[in-house]
Amino acid sequence: MPTIKDVALAAGCSTATVSRALANPEKVSEATRLRVASAIDEVGYAPNVAARNLRRAESRTIVTLLPDISNPFFSEIINGMEEVAHQAGYQVLIGDCERDPARAEAYFNLLPTNQADGIILLTADIPRGLVRHADARADAPLVMACEFFSDVDLPTVTIDNYQATAHAIEYLVSLGHARIAAISGPVDNPICRERTRGYRDALTAGGLSSSAHVMEGDFGFRSGYQQGLALLDGADRPSAIFCHSDEMAIGVLKAARQLGIRVPEALSVVGFDNIGFSEYCEPELTTVSQPRHEIGQQAMHTLLNLLAGEAVVRRQTLSTQLIVRKSTGRPAA
Amino acid sequence: MPTIKDVALAAGCSTATVSRALANPEKVSEATRLRVASAIDEVGYAPNVAARNLRRAESRTIVTLLPDISNPFFSEIINGMEEVAHQAGYQVLIGDCERDPARAEAYFNLLPTNQADGIILLTADIPRGLVRHADARADAPLVMACEFFSDVDLPTVTIDNYQATAHAIEYLVSLGHARIAAISGPVDNPICRERTRGYRDALTAGGLSSSAHVMEGDFGFRSGYQQGLALLDGADRPSAIFCHSDEMAIGVLKAARQLGIRVPEALSVVGFDNIGFSEYCEPELTTVSQPRHEIGQQAMHTLLNLLAGEAVVRRQTLSTQLIVRKSTGRPAA
């Protein structure tokens, strides 16, 4: 591979000048710039980024940690992050943690080894010690998106989970539902707690506090299906179920079908996230939409600003939207 | 950050010895190894990987290029790749190309700039010039998985698309279907051509060649829905539709529902890929399952072997399975 030396030779200048022509073209004369450009073409030069990174003590790589890459919820967030990152000359490394602390640790280890300049966490399911330790070093910024820690204070980009949930529940109450159950994500997850608070408060506000009934799931299809069966198989079943993810809501739809319970006639179901599939299930799902692309963009902007030493808003709250489709309606008389 | 010099100082040896203790512990005495180990702990040393990579002229990074990260089909393949890569000390950079040649080019550019050691392509939708150029340089290996090029000969890990499709069609024929349509992915995609060949040949073998009817989709929900409507809205509609992806099959399910056509009573639908969702749609989808995890593992193994200068099998064909669920049945009498 040709190096910067070859270019300097071909252009009849020093390597310093070639380097400047590339990084600070305004510091180089027009004529030199042109000679360097054609020399680069001539020898087929591409800068060795490892060498540049070593010299500049940066990697231009941002890691984003996900709980599960197979969840389509994250793809649009990643697109938003990449858009901003690429534009700033950074690349993003996607780290799938799969609830495995060893995996998370391996990704955090990219920081001290100079392979990553910062991390965006899309999950709170990370060993707290890792986060605290990395945060304390303070030479590599950490940003949280979608989720948050209750006990570590990182710059965060989220929606208002409390409000979004309360709004969905109010909608169900307004339809006339009096028995509204919920299937939560992991109950120790802070966003699930927020949602459950919103759920309870909205029920109370509607005079329905005694109907509160929360089951725990894990955001996946299967847990929605299983908890749906449990919820619907009993004697006095709910007339509506609010789920913390679309996948779980779709699992509930399957459970209802299996038990011969018609949606929305005999059961209303609300999901969360508005994944692509929510428009193609039967019936189409009413769900809470998060501005995923924007969450990704903002999170990356925040991280890059931190890297640039600029001040950032520590809590950004983006707005959600309740998308009413066909899985909700008035309860049977 | 402490460097190898700090460790050498603390251990009372040279940096060369520290380096060896890390990379080739067997070349260092027990006592030294121990002193180095505790010195590393003491000073909190983590090697600067950019420096190491520069020196070794490698990046220990493999890029994988996808057509669309939001398609859950790829996640299990990625898991397989990461498993093998991490074990060998490599990391995987996921490149979402989104049918944008500029994106693909940016990822290919990681090769000459020493940011990646090789690329695994999970899509054939890449400007041919890029691939040819990268392949010609021959210092960074390219491996193809799932798809393949008809005109560039890369080591490839695939299934037998012809056979898998023929088998699915034979199954529909054996059920008694005489009008079997298909919704293909992009028709210029080699795997879609293979599948269409398998489809036609199986129809011919069943004495049904005149029923062949192929519509073009793009693998996504929406195109399946639209082509499904087109196929089902006419006078003499098919009694079965074979789709090149589960998402399109699920789109067809929606189209049928909308037209009041019952599945499987009045229409049989077969998908391809066995994504998680195929078990949660209504009805559960009959589909062709690919060994996704294994495809990912094999593709990465192949690439790492190439990197190590070892000989590799240039075409690996893994087996598929027709998973019969509830979206297929005998046609109405």
Next chain:
DNA sequence: CTGAAAGCGCTTACAG
């Protein structure tokens, strides 16, 4: 088994 030294390919004060 160990160390001195060169060098990987860049960038960047410094001097002119």
Next chain:
DNA sequence: CTGAAAGCGCTTACAG
């Protein structure tokens, strides 16, 4: 506007 030189943090023949 340009160049000589130092140095980023490693690794690895080479010599002992």
